[in-house]
Amino acid sequence: MKSRVNLTIEESLLSKAKCYAAENQVSVSELVEDYFKQLTKPKRKSNIFEMVKQLDIKEKFTDIQDFKKAYYEDNAAKYGF
Template sequence: MKTRLNLTIDEALLENIKVYASKKNTSVSELVETYFKSITRPVKKKNIIDLVEKLDKPAISQQSDLKELYYQDQSKKYGF
């Protein structure tokens, strides 16, 4: 069942939205409904940025030479 909703927005913005909706062969109501569905839908996948931020910080000092540490690690791994 659909229900009416009154919105108050800037007139210039409304004109831009109407042009956009026309180009996409849809209505302003459909755009608003689709947007509301997208922001109220539960997140199925976690955002990669959130996952990376949860990772433990590496135990490397800020002054370390990362290139040198890489070569040292590779020499241990491959024996050269």
């Protein structure tokens, strides 16, 4: 269900937004809605170790230290450190 909302925006900014919307063949309402969707979307975890925890992998690590140790040992073997 869609709802109406009133926004107060500087005229010059609204003019630019309308031009942008016209060039991209969308409405200003669609621009605002898309922005709100991006704004309220859950943030992805940027920590690589947290992301790895979520992967379905053969070898399960009991904690993050096990993963870090394996990571560094693997790189040491690859690069001869």
